[in-house]
Amino acid sequence: MTDTRDEAIIRLFHVHKRYGAKAALQDVTLEIAKNELLFVTGRSGAGKTTLLRLLYLGEAVSEGQILVDGMNLSRIPRARVPTLRRKFGIIFQDYKLIPTKTVYENVALVLEAAGRKPSVIPKKVRSVLRIVGMEDRMNAFPPSLSGGEQQRVAVARAAAGDPKIILADEPTGSLDEEAAGLIMSYLDTFHTRGATIIVATHDKELLKRADTRVVQLRDGRLLPPAPV
Amino acid sequence: MKRFFLRALKDIRDNRFLTAITVITVALSIMIAAAFALFFVNAGGILNMWQQGIRMMVYLTPQVSEAARQDTMAQLQSIAGVQEARYISSEEALERLRGQMQHHDALLDNLRRNPLPEAFEITLQADRRDSTSLQFLAERIANLETVADVEYGQEWIGRFTAIVNLFSLAGYAIGGLFFMATVFIVANTIRLVLYARREEIEIMRLVGATDRFIRVPFYLQGMIQGGLGTLLGLGSLLLGYLYLTRQFGDPMATEMFTIRFFPVLTCAGIVLGGMVVGWLGSWVSLKQFLK
Ligand SMILES: Nc1ncnc2c1ncn2[C@@H]1O[C@H](COP(=O)(O)OP(=O)(O)OP(=O)(O)O)[C@@H](O)[C@H]1O
Ligand SMILES: [Mg+2]
Numbered sequence: 001m002t003d004t005r006d007e008a009i010i011r012l013f014h015v016h017k018r019y020g021a022k023a024a025l026q027d028v029t030l031e032i033a034k035n036e037l038l039f040v041t042g043r044s045g046a047g048k049t050t051l052l053r054l055l056y057l058g059e060a061v062s063e064g065q066i067l068v069d070g071m072n073l074s075r076i077p078r079a080r081v082p083t084l085r086r087k088f089g090i091i092f093q094d095y096k097l098i099p100t101k102t103v104y105e106n107v108a109l110v111l112e113a114a115g116r117k118p119s120v121i122p123k124k125v126r127s128v129l130r131i132v133g134m135e136d137r138m139n140a141f142p143p144s145l146s147g148g149e150q151q152r153v154a155v156a157r158a159a160a161g162d163p164k165i166i167l168a169d170e171p172t173g174s175l176d177e178e179a180a181g182l183i184m185s186y187l188d189t190f191h192t193r194g195a196t197i198i199v200a201t202h203d204k205e206l207l208k209r210a211d212t213r214v215v216q217l218r219d220g221r222l223l224p225p226a227p228v
Numbered sequence: 229m230k231r232f233f234l235r236a237l238k239d240i241r242d243n244r245f246l247t248a249i250t251v252i253t254v255a256l257s258i259m260i261a262a263a264f265a266l267f268f269v270n271a272g273g274i275l276n277m278w279q280q281g282i283r284m285m286v287y288l289t290p291q292v293s294e295a296a297r298q299d300t301m302a303q304l305q306s307i308a309g310v311q312e313a314r315y316i317s318s319e320e321a322l323e324r325l326r327g328q329m330q331h332h333d334a335l336l337d338n339l340r341r342n343p344l345p346e347a348f349e350i351t352l353q354a355d356r357r358d359s360t361s362l363q364f365l366a367e368r369i370a371n372l373e374t375v376a377d378v379e380y381g382q383e384w385i386g387r388f389t390a391i392v393n394l395f396s397l398a399g400y401a402i403g404g405l406f407f408m409a410t411v412f413i414v415a416n417t418i419r420l421v422l423y424a425r426r427e428e429i430e431i432m433r434l435v436g437a438t439d440r441f442i443r444v445p446f447y448l449q450g451m452i453q454g455g456l457g458t459l460l461g462l463g464s465l466l467l468g469y470l471y472l473t474r475q476f477g478d479p480m481a482t483e484m485f486t487i488r489f490f491p492v493l494t495c496a497g498i499v500l501g502g503m504v505v506g507w508l509g510s511w512v513s514l515k516q517f518l519k
Contacts, residue, residue, distance in 0.1 A: 058434065085436035098428045113437030118231060161435075 009034045009165065009196050010055060015064035017050055017220075024050040026220045028064070032198065037191050039207060040200045042217035048200035049093060051217070052167045055198075056088045057081055069164060086114050089158030089195075093169040095150050097142040097157075103129065104138040107157045114161050128156045132186050148179035155183060159190045166190055168199045177205060236448035243421055247453060250417040254457025257406040257413075258502060259465050262490075264399040266465070270488060271392045282362070282385075284350040286313075286369055287377040292346065300374045304348055309356035309365050314349045318342045345376065407505060410457070414450050414509025422446065422517045429518075439518065446510045454506020458499045462490075 010032040017025040025047045032038055040048050053059045054066060057073055066073040069087055076084060089110075097106050107125045116124070129135040132152040142150055151171060158166050168187060172180035184206060191197050199206070207214055216223040240247050286304065288297065297315070304313040316324075321344040326336055356365060362385070366378045422429070432442055469489050490498070 056434070079439075082433075082436045082438045085434065088436075090434060092434075096427075096431050096434070098431060101428075109432065110435045112231065113432050113435050113441055115438075115441070157435075 007033045009036075009069050010198075011067045012054075013065045015054065015066060016062045017047070017054060017059065018062045023220050025054070025217075028217075028220075028222050030215065030222060032196060035191070035194055035196055037187075037197045037212050038199070039212055039214040040198060040217065041202055041207060041214055043202065046217040047220040048217060049169055050220075052090075052169055052198065052200055055165075055167065056085050056090065086161060087164045089161060089163035089166045091151075091154045091158045091166070091168040091171050093173065095142075095154045097150055097153060099141060099143050102139050102141055103134060103145075103153050106142065106153060107160050110157055110160050116161075124160060128160045129153075131159075131189060132156045133182075148175050148182075151175060151179070151183055152186070155186050159186075159195070163195060165196045165198070168197065168201075170201055170203075171199060172201065172203050172206060180205065232444045233448060235445040236452065239421055239425075239445060239449055240452065243417075243424070246417055246420060247449075250413055250453050251457045251460060253413050254410050254454060254502065254506075255461035255464065257410050258458045258461030258498070261399075261403045261406040262462060262465050262498065264395070264402050266469070266490065268392070268396050268399045269490070271395065273488065275388060275392055282352060282380060284352065284362070284366065284369070284378060284380040286348040286350060286375055287345045287379070288347060288374050289376045290345060292374050296374050297346070300372060301348065303372060304350060304369065307365065307368060309353050309361060311351045311353045314351075316347045316349055318344045318346055321345075321347060410454065410502070410505045411509045411512065414453055414506045415512040416509075417453065418446055418450055418510045418513040419517065421449065422513060426517075442518070443510075443514055446514055447507050450506035450508075450510030451503040452506070454509070455499055455503040457506075458502025462495055462498060 008031040010030075012028050012030045015025055015028045016023065028051065040051060042048055050059070054061055054073075055068060057076070061074065068084060071080075071084055073084070098109070101109065104125055107129060108121050111121045111124060112118075126135055126138070129138060132155050134149065134152050134156060137145065137149065142153065145153065155168075155171065158168070166187065171183050171187065175183065180203065187197055187199065201207070215225070288300065292300070301313055301315060304310055319342065322336065322342055325344070329336065350369075352362075352365070356362070362380055366380060369375055370378045429442055466489060
């Protein structure tokens with residue numbers, strides 16, 4: 001990691017986030033390079049979800065600055081927030097699939113919302129569902145799917161718009177080892193296709209992967225990198 | 229745009245019952261308000277027509293000399309506002325009465341002496357046909373020496389004008405009330421749909437949907453509901469109108485006036501207005517809901 005400055009797609013400078021008196025993040029400074037795969041780890045309540053939420057302006061910082069792909073988040077007018085969010089594909093901790101829409105419609109919604117041409121949407125939806133092995137369940141409703149299947153749909157939805165950055169919040173949280181491995185392999189697929197991927201997790205198995213950077217949060221603070 | 233429309237239609241289909249109730253309520257509101265407007269339009273028309281036809285009868289005192297009569301005529305014609313003064317002799321007046329009494333004119337044959345006074349029938353210039361000018365003119369004419377009495381239906385014109393004014397006021401008040409009611413009804417329905425869709429809306433925002441993308445289908449829904457409601461309300465009113473005119477209207481229509489419905493263009497305007505009001509309802513809800 002000599003000189004990644006020019007390649008950084010996300011930068012956080014002394015970021016603080018407080019919920020009332022509770023400090024969820026304190027003085028976090030972090031750079032994430034283009035096409036990096038980064039794990040953010042830490043105990044429950046350490047601030048992982050909060051960190052991800054700040055990136056797509058799910059919340060505003062209390063202090064400090066965040067740059068995402070050239071956009072300064074504290075200076076974005078409300079009307080430009082959708083532009084920022086389209087840079088991301090987000091896999092939420094609780095999936096956030098719409099129960100009254102089919103798998104297909106859930107994925108298609110992202111593309112419609114992003115203003116994609118209606119003629120390209122069906123093809124795109126199918127192809128991304130194929131990657132996660134859910135093409136044959138296209139017309140099912142999320143509540144009828146298993147947790148692992150829902151998680152795969154969530155991955156497909158996050159990746160459908162070819163986002164520059166994929167945020168994955170506990171993508172393997174409630175899954176068994178095999179299902180978790182599958183999810184990670186899909187994320188790897190999108191990583192090799194050029195996406196920057198940030199995974200928040202406390203899954204020890206995942207962290208054993210040698211090739212990826214891991215940053216650790218404790219009580220809202222970033223721990224110094226462990227000496228190898 | 230087509231996709232927005234499809235989404236709006238899907239929402240409407242998913243909330244059929246709610247939408248149906250909204251449309252019916254809007255229809256009832258519009259029907260009542262439009263019935264008032266219709267009354268107002270027709271009453272105004274009648275008033276106008278009556279005023280067009282207003283003639284003033286100036287009755288002369290008995291035994292006026294030929295010269296004095298000529299003199300009176302000249303004086304009448306010189307008064308500003310008078311268009312024409314026509315002399316009606318006692319005999320002509322009796323003939324007219326005979327004509328009006330039709331089958332009972334035998335009664336008049338028994339008269340020994342013509343009891344009717346001589347008179348002038350005055351037609352008025354168009355800008356003098358309102359009740360204030362009429363009153364003013366009548367007073368002036370009544371002051372002439374040879375004039376016994378002036379008649380122009382002063383009482384009923386005054387009263388009718390007052391009633392029409394009152395009704396038009398009530399019409400505006402009721403119209404305003406129903407306008408607000410319609411906005412409120414549509415706003416409430418949209419609010420319920422928004423509430424049912426809140427999770428979905430939140431997700432759409434998180435994945436980068438613009439406000440426009442989220443809002444437009446709701447605006448369309450409001451407009452469809454407002455438009456359908458107005459259409460239904462006006463349609464029912466038209467049916468009621470047709471029924472009534474079939475039933476009782478014909479003799480009245482030929483003798484005195486015709487009761488009219490709104491012209492097509494006005495109807496189109498009202499439906500358009502309903503759509504605007506529906507849009508406004510959506511706007512109110514979205515404003516509250518999306519901060
Ligand atoms: N909206 C909020 N209002 C108040 N406090 C909050 C809010 N969101 C998070 N917090 C607090 O901020 C801290 C960090 O929360 P966060 O969700 O980021 O933790 P996490 O690392 O994602 O935990 P987990 O592994 O359980 O998901 C917690 O103490 C939490 O209670
Ligand atoms: Mg979390």
